[in-house]
Amino acid sequence: MDFSWSGPQSAFRARVVDFLKSELPDDWSEIARHGPGSRQQTDFSLRFCPKLAEAGLLVPHWPKEFGGEGATVWEHFILGEEMWAAGEPRGPQYMNVNWIGPTIMRFGTDEQKELHLPRAAKGQAIWCQGFSEPSAGSDLVSLRTSAERDGDNFVVNGSKIWTSYAGLADHCFLLARTSGKRKDGICIFIVPMDTPGISVRPIPSLVGEGDIHEVFFNDVTVPASAMLGEEGKAWSIITYSLGNERVGIPRYEFSRRTLDALVARLKEEGRWNDEYIRYRAGQALSACEAARLLVYRVVDERSRGAPPSAESSLARFAVITADHAVSNFGLEFLPASYSNDDIPSLKPHHERAIASGIASGAAEIQLGIVAQSYLELPWEPRA
Amino acid sequence: MNFAVPEECTALISALEKLLMQAEATAAPVDGSRSFFSRDLDSALEDSGFLDAAGLEEFGPMAAAMVVQEISSRPVIVEAAHSSFLRALALPEWPRPVAVLTGKFDQATRFLGVARSVVLLGENEARVCRIEGKDTIATAPFFAYPMARLADPAACLARSEVVADAALVRRLLLVATACELSGILKGALFSVTDYVKNRRQFGRAIGSFQAVQHRLAMCASTIAAGEWLARRAAVSGSLEDAVMAAGYLQESTSRILYDLHQFMGAMGLTLEHPLYRWSYRAKLLLSDLGGASRQLRDVAAITWPETA
Structure with missing residues (x-):
């Protein structure tokens, strides 16, 4: 080791x-x-x-x-x-x-x-990810955007929401339903964003310019050759994709560097001898390093060819915790810097931190995976 | 970067598990006594060499960390952490069990009543003294550990010897505490998850309620991180890693213990279920070596020194 x-x-x-x-x-x-x-x-x-x-x-x-x-x-x-x-x-x-x-x-x-x-x-x-819908966020399998077969084509109707990068993307990695079966009715299409019938509305947000959008599909004709994988087999592909996405972003490193910048500013202001500030900095730092080690463990497993496991959800939750620890540290001790905009990474970090437990599989989804797959707690189906 | 557990460590832990299972099977049942010390198991661990792993070339500190975590995760109480790090790496000639006093030497501390050596750790020096039963006075068993204080701290100090650099002793103790605490919390977590899988209310296992699942999952993420921070601290030999591991775990302990006791309900308030053997040990370790407050301030000061 x-x-x-x-x-x-x-x-x-x-x-x-x-x-x-x-x-x-x-x-x-x-x-x-x-x-x-x-x-x-x-x-x-x-x-x-x-x-x-x-x-x-x-x-x-x-x-x-x-x-x-x-x-x-x-x-x-x-x-x-x-x-x-x-x-x-x-x-x-x-x-x-x-x-x-x-x-x-x-x-x-x-x-x-x-x-x-x-x-x-x-x-x-430039790609965007057409997953979430108004009625299908964490419960992705409830998505309703339809793709109806029409000869060699599919005709897509529906809408996506919270879609990052949609305003400037050239292609969409789109999930749509070709039949009513829940998981087995979902397919993936690779769709050029300039296809007639696609319109994009940016949603003003707290998380950066042009970051979230609604995307509308109105009788969008997509050739059958744009389907990725077999019809009805998309869920296993999505699971594979999300497995890569969930620990693909080492955000704790951005949190750690932002924390470095915050401490540097506190030193410049002559406040680094405050024992409480040091204590809170130590808390945030240890949260970043805790996340780092759990993520490294997942990367190490992946490097050995091990299949994705609940370890990645354990790590994901630690990353979210670290994002918030650093963001809260900045807000508590250097609030003026958010207005003065004098620490370049501060606002971008905050914008990512407030979204980190929501985007790419909510924190509660990760906790559910940990509970059922790592702790092996019982799952009771809905009545 | 390589997180794979070496084969020799796996074999060592496998042998240790057998010994611990035997000890648990033959141990006296939980009988309402508040503090506990498995004297037979403690001797068996010493005799079989498990507590010397850190100083052995074929094993080293990683194996010692895993040994301490494994032992601490069981509802048996033996002196493993001080021996596995402090004695194995800095005081190999001194007899065990080893108790430690920091700061005020007249206070009660764990294992002192069963110890054969006591380390007296000041800010600038570390001294050690052989002790016998008559040198100690047992104190109220509030924590699950056997607790005692020195009958005559001045006399003990007078016959003690300076043994090692205080900074080294402090670092090894931080690693020992981090490994012990991570093992305790993990053991407690899995004891509670076993309980909530079986305890039924409102027609279903309470472990199937999302409110319970999510909080236990949050505990699991923190404990897993603490486990690896402790292992990294053991292997790296860095003070920064040691204070971070101990501080992170001490900082997290109260929240975790609240949830674990909460989900165990009234059963966790009894002395007939062993949850207290984990939770009350963890409560004592909260304050080890200055507690989270000192550790987290220290790690900040080391990471971002004043002059940098």
């Missing part, structure tokens, strides 16, 4: 850090303030990710045949840590490299792979 980084792992991290130092522009923190779904950050990602790709650092963990370098699971994770620590300059494209690309690789047709993977590997693709 070894809690330190190996030589190759440290070298890989140094390579990522060096790249960020040389390629992030001086005004990056200004761009990052707008949030990952903003026009500014999306446009930046379309300039930055191709450079990342050229340096072999966009999809290094993908197989060589799809533009990767066959990097290890740990190297993929180190890349994510450093990107998040820098405020995630990949913008929406982190989804492509973490789970959309790998899902297409595993379940897509040759045509789909050829169409979508090269663009993602070059840093030119």
Whole structure:
């Protein structure tokens, strides 16, 4: 057992850090303030990710045949840590490299792979995730958006909500229902966002510009060839995708770097000798490190090829706790900095923290998984 | 980075589990006594070498952490943590069980009444003294540990020897506390989950209610993190990791114990169910080495030093 980084792992991290130092522009923190779904950050990602790709650092963990370098699971994770620590300059494209690309690789047709993977590997693709609906959030299986067969096509009707990045995305990873059977009636379609009948309404929010939207599908014709995987088999694909997504984001690293910045400001203000402030900083720090170790444990399992387990939900809850611990620390001791906007990562961190227990599978879903799969508590079906 | 448990550790823990199961099977039933010490098991653990793992090349501190966590997770009470870290790595010549006094040497502390060595830890030096039963006075068994105080602290101090750097002793004790506390909390959690799986109210197992499930799941996430923080602290030898592990666990303990006792209901208030053997041990460890307040202030000061 070894809690330190190996030589190759440290070298890989140094390579990522060096790249960020040389390629992030001086005004990056200004761009990052707008949030990952903003026009500014999306446009930046379309300039930055191709450079990342050229340096072999966009999809290094993908197989060589799809533009990767066959990097290890740990190297993929180190890349994510450093990107998040820098405020995630990949913008929406982190989804492509973490789970959309790998899902297409595993379940897509040759045509789909050829169409979508090269663009993602070059840093030119912006996706949105068409999962949640007004009546299907955590209870995703209740989704109602329909896809009715019409010859070689499907006609999609319905709406999605809380969809990140939809305003600027070129494709949607869309879940729609082809029959009334609950899990077995759901299919995945890869849909170009400029298809006639799709309209997007941004929802003003607390979590950054352009981050959440409603997406309406009104008689949208999608070719059957756009279906990912077999008809009615989408649930296992979604489970695979969410398994990748749930620990794919090392947000504790962003929390940790934000905490560093908060402490630096408290020192500048001559307040670091306050014992209570130190105590609260220690609380937030230990929450970040607790999350880090549980996430590392999941990454370690994945690196050994173990199937996804409830350990990832244990880790996910710890990450949420860390996000809130750091955000609460900032709000308690440096509230003026939120108005003065003098710590660049502070507002983006807060925006992510308030969403962290809601997005990508609510905290309560994670707790339910821990209760039933890790603690093996009984599940009583609804009456 | 490698979280895989080495084969030799797995084998060691497997052998330890057998010994602990035997001890639990032959132990006197929970009989209403408030404090408890498994003298036979304590001797068996010493004789079989489990408590020396940290100092042995083939095992090391990781194995010691797992040994302490495994022993502490059981409703048996033996002196394992001090021996596994402090004695194994800094005081190998001194007899065990080992009790520890910090700050005021006239206070009651755990295991003192059964100890053969007592460590007197001040801010600047660590001393150790051999003791016998006549050197101690048993105190009220409020906690599940056997508790005692020194009959004559000054005399004990006078015949004690400086043995090791106080900073080293403090770090090893922090690791010991973190490992012991994480094991205790894990044992208590699984005792309560067993109970809520079987206890039925309103026509169903109380463990099937979401209000119960979610709070136990929150406890599980915290305890799992504490377990790994403690293991990292044992392996790394870093003071920062040690204060963080102990502080994180001490900080979390009261909330976890509230939920565990709450879901055990009145059964957890009895001395006929062993929950108190975990929960009252954990309550004592809350204040070890200054408690969460000191540990968390220390980790902040180490991580972000004044001059940096």
